[in-house]
Amino acid sequence: MSRVFVIAEAASSHDGDIAKAYRLIEVAKAAGGDAVKFQAFHAETLATRRDAADYLPVYQRYEMPLHWLPNLAEACDAVGIEFMTSVFHEDYLPLVDPYVRRWKVSSFEAQDRAFLQAHVPYGKPVIVSTGMMPRERIRAIALCHVVEAVLHCTSSYPTPLDQASIAAIRDLPLPVGVRRGYSDHSRCELAGAFAVAAGAQVVEVHFCLPETEADNPDRVVSHEPDGLTRYIIHLRLAETMMGTGAKKIMPAEAAMEKYVVRS
Numbered sequence: 001m002s003r004v005f006v007i008a009e010a011a012s013s014h015d016g017d018i019a020k021a022y023r024l025i026e027v028a029k030a031a032g033g034d035a036v037k038f039q040a041f042h043a044e045t046l047a048t049r050r051d052a053a054d055y056l057p058v059y060q061r062y063e064m065p066l067h068w069l070p071n072l073a074e075a076c077d078a079v080g081i082e083f084m085t086s087v088f089h090e091d092y093l094p095l096v097d098p099y100v101r102r103w104k105v106s107s108f109e110a111q112d113r114a115f116l117q118a119h120v121p122y123g124k125p126v127i128v129s130t131g132m133m134p135r136e137r138i139r140a141i142a143l144c145h146v147v148e149a150v151l152h153c154t155s156s157y158p159t160p161l162d163q164a165s166i167a168a169i170r171d172l173p174l175p176v177g178v179r180r181g182y183s184d185h186s187r188c189e190l191a192g193a194f195a196v197a198a199g200a201q202v203v204e205v206h207f208c209l210p211e212t213e214a215d216n217p218d219r220v221v222s223h224e225p226d227g228l229t230r231y232i233i234h235l236r237l238a239e240t241m242m243g244t245g246a247k248k249i250m251p252a253e254a255a256m257e258k259y260v261v262r263s
């Protein structure tokens with residue numbers, strides 16, 4: 001990854017309908033995303049791990065069938081976008097591994113050291129979100145040799161704009177070689193651009209379809225297709241305008257140099 005890597009987070013916006021999942025892939029590609037990400041979990045296992053019995057009906061409703069994996073990965077290859085899926089418990093890692101190039105660990109699982117270590121044998125890079133995580137924990141996680149990026153995140157859905165704290169991207173305590181980034185739940189179309197200005201090299205943003213069910217819990221944090229497109233346009237513009245950070249005379253200034261007064 002050299003330029004800012006944009007993950008279009010489809011999450012469970014497919015409503016359990018694979019036709020919608022295919023459409024989400026198309027939308028992510030058309031909007032300019034580098035990857036499109038879904039979520040792989042077993043509802044009962046996830047509810048038990050998180051002690052979240054109250055969420056079990058929601059997890060059951062939006063659980064992605066594992067037999068979708070080869071179909072979605074193939075659809076991503078066909079349009080030229082990377083297929084990703086977050087995994088939320090260890091026994092799903094070997095099932096998802098054949099279809100992904102990298103892993104994504106959510107904020108809710110990121111403080112589980114055993115779960116993070118379970119990714120290591122697969123030899124693939126890991127991106128970790130850090131919502132609800134104290135600074136010292138971030139430092140420890142970033143030292144894991146398979147971690148390629150650490151994302152600042154506010155785990156509130158949606159995130160109040162005054163609590164996005166995007167400047168905290170600069171404060172992530174990362175060793176050399178680990179990229180910094182932002183996992184966005186704000187629904188602000190400029191948030192990705194602000195994140196790039198704060199030093200983000202990876203940005204994750206949620207999106208959905210106009211026809212995604214109104215009560216789908218991902219909808220409240222998601223941009224519809226036109227909003228996702230604008231989001232990525234703003235982000236790329238910020239990337240272009242921020243430049244390398246080096247102060248130097250720019251080519252566009254050449255014609256004006258002859259008028260400089262020096263003494």
